[in-house]
Ligand SMILES: Nc1nc2c(c(=O)[nH]1)N[C@H]1C(S)=C(S)[C@@H](COP(=O)(O)OP(=O)(O)OC[C@H]3O[C@@H](n4cnc5c(=O)[nH]c(N)nc54)[C@H](O)[C@@H]3O)O[C@H]1N2
Ligand SMILES: Nc1nc2c(c(=O)[nH]1)N[C@H]1C(S)=C(S)[C@@H](COP(=O)(O)OP(=O)(O)OC[C@H]3O[C@@H](n4cnc5c(=O)[nH]c(N)nc54)[C@H](O)[C@@H]3O)O[C@H]1N2
Ligand code: SF4
């Protein structure tokens with residue numbers, strides 16, 4: 055089992071490099087140290103500390119090994135962890151580089167002017183935190199606490215969320231909602247009454263058919279999913295991949311449907327047509343649990359495979375064949391919800407179509423489909439009740455009836471006075487998100503920042519966003535701090551501990567400490583009734599029947615399920631948390647609001663002559679923009695490439711390896727050039743690049759100027775009317791062979 059996982063990750067790493075190469079490059083060793091002779095000798099002298107990885111949000115539990123000089127020697131997976139099954143992905147192994155990167159932020163910095171030019175000067179913690187508290191208080195006194203917004207991602211966010219709620223602001227948002235998975239939570243919520251959540255409750259290890267729609271597991275390195283998919287392949291599962299690009303997953307699939315971009319809803323409707331009109335859907339399940347099936351049957355009647363062919367370019371036989379494969383596997387079939395699903399603005403409806411297809415197959419609540427997830431509640435450390443803000447993220451996103459979390463875009467818009475916002479925002483606290491690379495429409499973001507009274511950024515690295523701050527607070531990395539106990543949904547509940555493997559380098563500090571210090575300056579000390587966050591964790595673990603000592607020894611603790619069976623029990627009624635209490639093929643909630651109760655296909659713009667759709671996705675060796683400068687990971691992939699079809703290469707006269715610039719439909723030109731990769735693996739109507747590259751902060755010595763930024767070229771967005779998601783895939787680029795900036799300079 056372990057071998058096959060390793061070999062899948064190896065092939066999954068695209069092109070030449072893979073985990074086999076990367077682990078030797080990084081000096082990683084097997085997870086079981088005692089089985090390795092060399093390992094035993096080293097292990098004896100190394101300190102082992104429990105942590106969970108912060109390189110991405112899968113949060114794999116790990117062991118960090120450090121020597122007496124506080125060098126971290128290696129990070130390996132915790133064998134008892136359901137997020138990683140004892141193995142980290144190459145990025146997790148390379149997490150050491152986050153700690154050792156000499157470009158890190160080292161001291162608090164305050165914006166100042168020297169000879170009329172803006173620059174940063176080093177400051178003491180005392181001065182920097184005083185300045186943050188003073189500005190927060192000023193905004194509170196002048197406009198109300200609500201006008202101070204928190205934009206966050208990752209672990210530091212929860213410490214600051216506590217500070218903000220105590221301060222009286224619920225104006226909180228993160229790019230992991232409206233720029234990532236928000237639409238799928240709406241689509242699945244409306245259909246099954248339940249969010250998908252993270253990790254997704256997909257029973258991949260036992261599936262007989264996995265359908266990936268623009269979800270590229272294997273490059274999207276979500277650890278346990280990659281491993282389970284590898285096992286499923288070994289066990290003979292059918293993989294169907296719908297992607298305009300031949301992703302790694304597509305290359306492992308029995309069926310690769312190279313769909314015309316932006317037409318997925320047509321394919322999904324047509325698949326439903328085949329299942330229903332060939333009478334191969336899961337009748338017993340639909341009868342027992344479905345609501346509105348007859349309406350759906352009528353709705354999808356015209357959507358024959360012949361109809362869909364004209365839209366999607368997928369042959370009718372292929373649509374029929376793949377629908378039959380799913381039906382044969384049902385209910386052990388998964389139409390994967392995907393994760394970064396903010397594409398074309400009708401995303402919540404596309405996700406609803408995905409959910410409904412799962413409903414027709416009976417996969418929700420069945421082995422090899424979706425299991426019923428469970429997590430364990432971490433008790434709240436006692437603190438006074440939070441005040442009630444007059445407004446917050448909910449009011450900002452009010453025009454989207456199904457928005458369930460703060461929307462970064464709405465925070466940005468409400469920060470621009472000329473938008474005449476009803477709920478004006480005057481200050482930003484940005485923590486753990488490189489906003490200008492993760493949210494499109496840079497011109498608008500810059501305008502918003504320009505309008506703010508105050509902006510503070512907490513980060514570990516000098517990223518693009520730190521360049522805009524008034525105050526920069528250097529956080530230590532996850533390997534140097536305590537953070538909240540990880541408790542995530544899974545087959546069985548589990549918790550994981552993160553404690554410092556080494557003391558903070560330079561003059562960096564953990565987020566919990568900064569939150570407490572700022573809170574104290576704002577007279578909120580009652581909310582921070584501890585000297586060290588260790589006390590909070592120790593108290594919580596005791597309440598949960600464990601202890602800090604135990605968790606330091608085991609890292610991960612698994613608990614027995616309490617909520618009942620992992621799957622539906624045959625013959626037993628099941629109540630879904632929807633309006634009808636059933637799986638809603640016809641959505642009562644949408645109908646009530648006058649919205650489409652069942653998904654419809656609407657056509658989206660296609661690129662004009664000479665333009666190609668800008669497609670983007672994950673680099674297997676990197677996480678967004680955050681790891682591009684990581685010394686270990688930039689060794690593996692140091693720039694992105696522009697995938698172009700040979701036909702495009704011919705038309706545009708492009709050679710493999712040649713550097714080009716891109717100009718989008720609004721005349722925005724890429725700051726840097728990008729290397730051409732001519733490949734059959736991308737359709738001729740699109741070009742493809744990894745997201746996260748093209749950094750323009752010179753302080754990133756390895757990442758600056760390497761590759762191009764997709765975000766920079768995304769100036770047109772399509773907003774999801776249901777939940778406010780930021781559709782980013784409707785941008786078109788033309789390819790420039792000459793350096794356009796040089797021309798301007800001449
Ligand atoms: N164009 C485009 N935009 C996208 C996407 C895309 O594919 N293309 N993907 C979208 C998706 S799916 C998501 S989830 C979002 C992700 O959006 P972000 O989370 O904003 O992603 P990053 O760019 O990695 O920014 C993370 C920031 O946190 C910092 N950081 C890392 N570790 C720590 C830490 O321990 N403490 C602190 N304080 N800071 C830390 C990093 O240095 C970096 O500046 O982006 C979305 N935006
Ligand atoms: N290595 C690595 N893994 C990661 C991350 C990371 O940064 N690095 N980030 C994590 C996060 S937060 C997220 S949200 C997930 C995102 O992972 P996924 O949800 O898997 O999504 P993307 O990376 O956006 O997927 C892009 C795929 O969609 C295809 N695509 C583009 N347009 C269309 C279309 O119109 N139709 C169809 N069917 N396909 C299309 C692209 O060709 C590409 O293969 O990855 C997670 N895993
Ligand atoms: S999937 Fe990789 S990067 Fe993400 S948490 Fe796990 S080991 Fe870390």
Ligand SMILES: [Mo]
Pocket residue numbers: 230234235393394
């Ligand atoms: Mo994401």
